Amino acid sequence: MPPDPLPRQLADMAELLAQMCTAAAGALQRATIALLDCRERLAAQVVAGDAAIDALRAQVEEIASDALLFHAPVAGDLRAVVAAIRAAGDIERMGDLALHVAQVAERGRTVPAEVRDDFAAMDAIAVAMALKAAEVARTRNVVLALELDADDDAMDERHHHMFGVLMDEGWTHGVPAAVDLTLLARYYERFADHAVIVARETVYAVTGQAPDAIPI
Amino acid sequence: MRDAYQEQLDELADSLAGMCDQVAEAMEKATRSLLEADLHLAEEVISDDVRVDDLRATAEEKAFAVLALQAPVATDLRTVVSAIHGAGDIERMGDLALHVAQAARRRHPLPVLPDEVAPYFAEMGRVGCELARKAGDVIRTRDLARAAELETDDDAMDDLHRHMFTVLMDHNWSYGVGPAVDITLLARFYERYADHAVAVARRIVYVVTGRMPGPLTV
Numbered sequence: 445m446p447p448d449p450l451p452r453q454l455a456d457m458a459e460l461l462a463q464m465c466t467a468a469a470g471a472l473q474r475a476t477i478a479l480l481d482c483r484e485r486l487a488a489q490v491v492a493g494d495a496a497i498d499a500l501r502a503q504v505e506e507i508a509s510d511a512l513l514f515h516a517p518v519a520g521d522l523r524a525v526v527a528a529i530r531a532a533g534d535i536e537r538m539g540d541l542a543l544h545v546a547q548v549a550e551r552g553r554t555v556p557a558e559v560r561d562d563f564a565a566m567d568a569i570a571v572a573m574a575l576k577a578a579e580v581a582r583t584r585n586v587v588l589a590l591e592l593d594a595d596d597d598a599m600d601e602r603h604h605h606m607f608g609v610l611m612d613e614g615w616t617h618g619v620p621a622a623v624d625l626t627l628l629a630r631y632y633e634r635f636a637d638h639a640v641i642v643a644r645e646t647v648y649a650v651t652g653q654a655p656d657a658i659p660i
Numbered sequence: 661m662r663d664a665y666q667e668q669l670d671e672l673a674d675s676l677a678g679m680c681d682q683v684a685e686a687m688e689k690a691t692r693s694l695l696e697a698d699l700h701l702a703e704e705v706i707s708d709d710v711r712v713d714d715l716r717a718t719a720e721e722k723a724f725a726v727l728a729l730q731a732p733v734a735t736d737l738r739t740v741v742s743a744i745h746g747a748g749d750i751e752r753m754g755d756l757a758l759h760v761a762q763a764a765r766r767r768h769p770l771p772v773l774p775d776e777v778a779p780y781f782a783e784m785g786r787v788g789c790e791l792a793r794k795a796g797d798v799i800r801t802r803d804l805a806r807a808a809e810l811e812t813d814d815d816a817m818d819d820l821h822r823h824m825f826t827v828l829m830d831h832n833w834s835y836g837v838g839p840a841v842d843i844t845l846l847a848r849f850y851e852r853y854a855d856h857a858v859a860v861a862r863r864i865v866y867v868v869t870g871r872m873p874g875p876l877t878v
Contacts (some may be wrong), residue, residue, distance in 0.1 A: 509741065516731035522724065526744060533745065611838050619840045620829045626844045 447514040450521060453507050457528040458581055460507070464500045464535040465578035465642065469571045471497070471542035472635060476567035478549040479628070480560055490546035497539035504532040520652065527649035531581065534638040534645070538574060541635045545628060553624050556617045562606055566632040569599045573639040580643045584650050589643035599636040603629050668726050669736060672743050673799050675719040679750040680796030680860070682712055684789045686757035687853060691785030693764040694846070695778055697771045705761035712754035719747045735867060742863035746799070749856040753792060756853040763846055772842050774835045777827060780820055784850040787817050791857035798861045802868050810861040811873075817854040821847050 448456070471490050478487035508529045511517060517525055555563055573595050580589045606629040609615065610622045648654060686705050693702035723743050726732060732740055763772050773781055791813050798807045824847040827833065828840050865873045 509737065512727060512731075512737055512741070513733055516727075518728045522728055526724070526727075529741065529744065530748060533748070607841065610841055615837055619833055619837055622837045623825065623828050623840055623844045626841045627848065630845065630848065 447510050450511060450515040450517060453511045453515075454521065454524050454528075457504050457507050457511075457525075458584070460500055460504050461528060461531050461535065461581040461642070462578040464497055464504070464532065464539075465574050465581060465639070467493075467497050467500065468535055468538035468542060468635075469574035469578070471539055472545065472567060472574065472632075473571045475542045475545035475549060476563065478546055479553075480555055480563060482549070482552065482554055484550055484552060487546040487549035491543055491550065494539050494543045497536055501532045501536040504528055508532075520649070523652060524649040527645040531642045531645040534641045535577075538635050538638045541631045541638075544631050548624060548628055553621075555625070555628075556621060559606065559609055559625060562602060562609070563628070563632075566599065566602050566606075566629065569595060569602065570632050570635045570639070573599070573636050577639045577642040580646045584646055586647050586650055589647045592640045592643040596636050596640045599633055603633040665726075665730050668722065668730070669732075669739060672719065672722045672726065672740070675715060675722060676743055676746050676750065676860075677796040677799040679712060679715045679719065679747065679754075680792050680799065680857075682715060683750055683753040683757060684792035684796070686712065686754055687760070687785060687792060688789045690757040690760035690764070691781065691788075693761055694772055695782055695785075697764065697768055699765060699768045702761040702764040702768070706758055706765065709754050709758045712751055716747045716751040720744065723747070738867045738870075742867050745863055746860045749860050750792075750795075753853050753856045756849045756856075759849050760846060763842060767842070772839070772846070774839060777824065777843060780824055780827075781846065781850075784817060784820050784847070787813055787820070788850050788853045788857075791817070791854050795857040795860040798864045802864060804865060804868060807861040807865050807873075810858050814854050814858045817851060821851040 447453075471493060474486055475490045477483065478490065508525050511525045515521075573592055576588060576592055576595070579585065580592075606625065610625060615622065644654065686708060689701050690705045692698060693705060723740050726736075726740050730736075766772075771778075791810055794806060794810050794813070797803065798810070824843060828843060833840065862873050865871075
């Protein structure tokens with residue numbers, strides 16, 4: 445069977461990347477529900493579901509390799525293929541981070557009442573960012589891609605705030621809970637970082653430049 | 661023509677291996693700045709990180725040039741794609757060394773680590789640097805036995821990482837929440853640093869053998 449034409453391959457990769465982002469968003473959202481509501485079976489479902497995201501990544505890489513092999517793309521098309529390879533790696537990692545949240549929930553750890561809202565907020569920001577990254581992958585909308593930087597600032601603020609709460613004199617839940625929450629907060633923050641990188645990859649594919657160089 | 665092509669591939673491998681050496685040195689210095697509360701050294705690591713980022717950009721340009729001008733196939737194509745992945749992993753290792761240095765700077769002049777846990781971090785630093793240097797060797801030599809060593813080293817890192825948590829979760833932990841939070845993140849930085857080094861080596865194994873030796877943890 446002859447390979448698909450390059451434009452078709454590029455479109456397929458964009459669609460797969462968008463699906464990966466949506467899947468990662470869903471995974472994190474369910475992992476957070478499992479964590480906050482102590483639903484261990486839901487957590488186990490998220491853990492089991494991670495393989496599907498890994499499989500999507502393998503599909504992206506396969507199409508990318510075929511594109512390079514059969515079409516030897518140059519310039520913008522080459523950038524688009526390489527950006528897809530890299531973005532797929534970042535989104536797979538987002539899936540892994542959702543999995544890590546689910547694994548904490550699986551171990552039956554509970555989140556103290558005073559930080560529940562913080563985690564719900566970090567979840568909302570991270571999930572919205574992943575869905576936005578899906579939209580960016582699908583539409584190659586550079587302006588939307590730049591929005592993710594501002595979203596990430598909101599995440600960093602929340603993350604920073606968490607440390608304030610944990611380090612406060614009034615923290616009564618002890619060291620083990622603080623250790624768990626430190627890592628959990630880090631997972632959300634890294635998830636958001638990867639969503640930003642996915643959007644940046646798209647900007648790079650479209651414009652050939654890092655987002656910082658775009659005069660918007 | 662073929663010679664110029666081979667030269668380009670060799671140059672690409674050299675620049676990646678050079679990045680490994682650079683991030684090994686960064687982690688070595690970062691660990692020392694952490695253990696000795698050395699502000700000057702921490703700042704050096706922090707300001708040097710842009711050099712790793714520049715090296716990544718250079719390596720990627722080389723990879724693009726090979727793809728665009730030579731349209732490689734088979735093993736050569738896998739080599740170039742793995743170089744693009746590898747450059748990202750190694751840059752991230754540089755970022756993690758930077759995070760360690762930032763922790764040392766944030767708490768200066770106080771030490772970040774209680775005496776009791778300092779030796780574990782000295783060991784994590786040693787194992788981490790070793791992993792980065794070995795990853796560089798694997799890129800240069802494609803030595804599969806050397807690549808296998810990274811898996812063992814990574815197990816040692818995982819053991820250290822797990823042990824740190826046991827220490828933190830113990831009832832006898834007497835240093836409070838603040839140091840525990842710092843140590844939790846620091847231990848994670850070393851563990852992730854090691855994971856990225858392993859991923860770099862695994863991709864080389866994949867290039868040479870056509871089979872991925874294990875899951876990519878990054």
